[in-house]
Amino acid sequence: MMKPEFETCYVNLPLRYIYNFPEYLDFFVENCIQPELGLDCLGDECLSMDWLLSIRDRLVDAGLKCTVHLPFLDLKPSSLNPAIRNASIETLRTAFELAKIFSPQRMVMHPSFTSWLEPPLFERAYTYCVEGIRTLSDSWPDHPPLCLENTHEFTPDAIVRLVKELDRENIGICFDLGHWFSFSKGAENDDFDLWFDAFAPYIKHLHLHDNHGSKDEHLALGKGSMNWDYIVSRISELAPLPTFTLEPHNRDDFTLTYAYFREHVASKLF
Structure with a gap:
């Protein structure tokens, strides 16, 4: 059985991709690529238990670990609207249960704060978010990170x-x-060190993709304007190193991203 080239590296793979194009999962298995499974089909027919278990079994048989990305579209656990907030937490709670099927190494979640709220309203939203995440964590006390x-x-x-x-x-x-x-606006503010220094004590996982600063393009690494040499030099300061997910959005960008990761990231970190 082949082993992944980088045991702490994953590549994004939403469940809806597998449902619509089963060959995506074939590609991951045949090339020994560990997926970050996007649990983004909640409520859709693709979430039948038999189908989910078949994916789990293929990964297990191939000796592949995974991470999961919890659903985020239309969800806002910090919402000031109780109907939206409660529906968001319930959706995420269901996703927690589904994540157990895959025994993930990491689970990724968007808190989805609305930064422009005036302070009194932001504080309420923040409190709701804390309460919601605490409820989720309590539902699976020994959950993975x-x-x-x-x-x-x-x-x-x-x-x-x-x-x-x-x-x-x-x-x-x-x-x-x-x-x-x-x-x-990191491209405009040039404030990577501010963000990295604030996050560093708590970083358990990284999402890597590139863009030119104007929008979230999910380009292959090295095809945007991000200074990866400097970013990697700072990441190397972390001990232990976090896990990584590469986030290309098509096959060509995957090929470019993986080659760039091998040459410019992994070679300096592992």
């Missing part, structure tokens, strides 16, 4: 505060470099 991912936040402060307040060994941060560079 839950990694809270930055998306549209203006600063790293809210996510750092969240992880510190939750204060659980199995809750940390997934630093998404592409989101920082685009959504959080």
